[in-house]
Amino acid sequence: xxxxxxxxxxxxxxxxxxxxxxxxxxxxxxxxxxxxxxxxxxxxxxxxxxxxxxxxxxxxxxxxxxxxxxxxxxxxxxxxxxxxxxxxxxxxxxxxxxxxxxxxxxxxxxxxxxxxxxxxxxxxxxxxxxxxxxxxxxxxxxxxxxxxxxxxxxxxxxxxxxxxxxxxxxxxxxxxxxxxxxxxxxxxxxxxxxxxxxxxxxxxxxxxxxxxxxxxxxxxxxxxxxxxxxxxxxxxxxxxxxxxxxxxxxxxxxxxxxxxxxxxxxxxxxxxxxxxxxxxxxxxxxxxxxxxxxxxxxxxxxxxxxxxxxxxxxxxxxxxxxxxxxxxxxxxxxxxxxxxxxxxxxxxxxxxxxxxxxx
Numbered sequence: 001x002x003x004x005x006x007x008x009x010x011x012x013x014x015x016x017x018x019x020x021x022x023x024x025x026x027x028x029x030x031x032x033x034x035x036x037x038x039x040x041x042x043x044x045x046x047x048x049x050x051x052x053x054x055x056x057x058x059x060x061x062x063x064x065x066x067x068x069x070x071x072x073x074x075x076x077x078x079x080x081x082x083x084x085x086x087x088x089x090x091x092x093x094x095x096x097x098x099x100x101x102x103x104x105x106x107x108x109x110x111x112x113x114x115x116x117x118x119x120x121x122x123x124x125x126x127x128x129x130x131x132x133x134x135x136x137x138x139x140x141x142x143x144x145x146x147x148x149x150x151x152x153x154x155x156x157x158x159x160x161x162x163x164x165x166x167x168x169x170x171x172x173x174x175x176x177x178x179x180x181x182x183x184x185x186x187x188x189x190x191x192x193x194x195x196x197x198x199x200x201x202x203x204x205x206x207x208x209x210x211x212x213x214x215x216x217x218x219x220x221x222x223x224x225x226x227x228x229x230x231x232x233x234x235x236x237x238x239x240x241x242x243x244x245x246x247x248x249x250x251x252x253x254x255x256x257x258x259x260x261x262x263x264x265x266x267x268x269x270x271x272x273x274x275x276x277x278x279x280x281x282x283x284x285x286x287x288x289x290x291x292x293x294x295x296x297x298x299x300x301x302x303x304x305x306x307x308x309x310x311x312x313x314x315x316x317x318x319x320x321x322x323x324x325x326x327x328x329x330x331x332x333x334x335x336x337x338x339x340x341x342x343x344x345x346x347x348x349x350x351x352x353x354x355x356x357x358x359x
Contacts, residue, residue, distance in 0.1 A: 042353040044338040045303050046288070048330050053283050053323050055276040057205075061196035061254070063216070063267040065187035069162045073171065073178035074099060077157065082172045084184075090161045096184050097172045099157035108150045115143040163188045168265065192259040193229070194271050196252045197238055203250035205275045206231055212254045217268045224263075228273060229255040276318050282330050283323040287339040289314070300330070301337040301344060309337060311346045 073079075078100040084090060118140040159172075166189055171182035194214055198206065206228055214224040235248035254271045256263075289298050298316055301309040314329030330336070337350065344350070 041341075041344060041348055041350050043340060043344065043350045045335050045350065045352045046284075046338045048282060048284070048326075048332050048334045048336060050280045050282055050332055051323070052277070052279045053281065053318065053320050053325060054274055055318050055320050056272050056274045057202045058270055058272045059196050059198055059202065059252075060217075060268060060270050061194040061252075063263055063265055063269055064193050064195050065165070065189045065265050066191040066193065066255075067163055067165075067188040068168075068265075069165065069186040069188070071096075071159055071162075071184045071186075073097070073159070073182045073184065074157075075178045075180055075182070077101075078177050079172045079174050082170060082174055084167045084170060086167055086170055088167045090165065090167060090186060092161055092164050094161045095158045096161055096167070096170075096186070097159040099159065101154045101157045104150050104154050104157070108147065108154070111143055111147050111150065115140065115147065118143055159184060161186045165189060187265055189259075189265070192256045192263050192265075194226070194254040194256070194269050196254065196271060197249040198252045199247060199249055200235055202273075203231065203235070203252065206250075206252055206273060211274045211277075213272045213274070214254065214256060215270050216263060217270065219262070222262070224256050224258055226254045226256040226271070229253050278318065278325060281317075282326045282332060284326060284330075284336070285323055285338065286319075288336060289316070289324065290340065301340050301346075302330075303335040303337060303350060307350050309344065309346065309348050309350055312336075 079097060080100040081098040082096075083098065084094075084096045090096065122140060163186055165186045167184070168187045169183060169185040172178060172184060194212075208228050208231060210228045212226045212228060214226055216222065216224075230251075230253035232251035235250050237246050237248050252273075254273065284300070288300055290300070291298050297313055299311050299313045302312045303309055312329055315327040317325035317327045319325070337344065
């Protein structure tokens with residue numbers, strides 16, 4: 001009887017112990033759940049700031065002079081004298097190359113003798129009454145015309161510069177007849193420009209006067225400023241056998257403001273043409289902005305002092321590759337969720353995870 005009683009008591013104790021363990025476990029689970037609920041969703045929280053944003057495109061082109069005086073040498077005359085060397089500064093009108101005029105000089109000497117004889121004949125005909133003067137006079141005029149023509153050819157044999165500039169190329173060699181395509185080139189390098197073949201999509205946004213930042217390939221540390229000075233009136237397909245695209249392009253000219261001696265004609269350059277620029281405005285990264293499927297309205301999630309998020313509609317302006325302008329809906333200093341997850345909703349509690357920034 002006593003054994004049975006002890007068994008009953010032990011059973012009661014076990015039941016109490018199990019009940020206590022169950023209660024403790026339940027309390028632990030409840031506390032854990034409450035703790036988890038009190039913890040917010042981990043997100044990246046940033047502050048609204050103001051920044052400068054630039055809407056632009058970067059395109060490649062080649063350096064050209066302000067003006068290039070390309071002179072093709074006459075390949076029917078021998079070169080008599082070469083008066084300049086490559087790199088030499090010259091003034092408009094300077095003689096660069098003298099072509100051989102010995103044949104012209106001999107012919108001119110002969111014509112001058114013929115002219116003198118013709119003029120003597122005119123004088124004699126005037127002294128004879130009734131003599132016909134027409135034929136003699138016509139002969140004199142014809143010889144004078146030939147002399148004028150020869151003098152013009154002799155003058156044209158002086159190859160002159162048509163601009164103030166630097167001699168960039170001299171193919172002429174003394175006592176040799178130039179080959180087909182031999183040239184003398186004088187470039188006006190008082191200004192340099194970048195010639196760009198631009199796609200129609202970018203060309204539609206380009207206008208004269210827009211600012212540009214130019215970098216010469218191979219020298220990324222140096223920046224040159226400039227502006228768009230010409231936009232072509234037609235789009236053309238560039239005749240290039242190596243071209244992979246047959247897209248018609250518009251020629252755009254960017255003229256540099258601060259060129260220096262390190263620039264050379266023919267260098268390749270990258271020009272960033274600025275379509276639009278706004279300074280000290282509220283803006284944010286694209287990843288922070290959501291869009292409603294139905295209304296297409298843009299919104300962000302604002303974070304208050306208690307780390308609770310609320311949906312805020314915004315109006316946006318210009319966009320760049322990295323940022324968009326916020327015209328209305330946000331104030332500088334407010335906190336918002338960067339790159340909010342799709343599971344985030346209005347009223348959620350959040351907390352900052354590592355990697356918060358001011359994008």
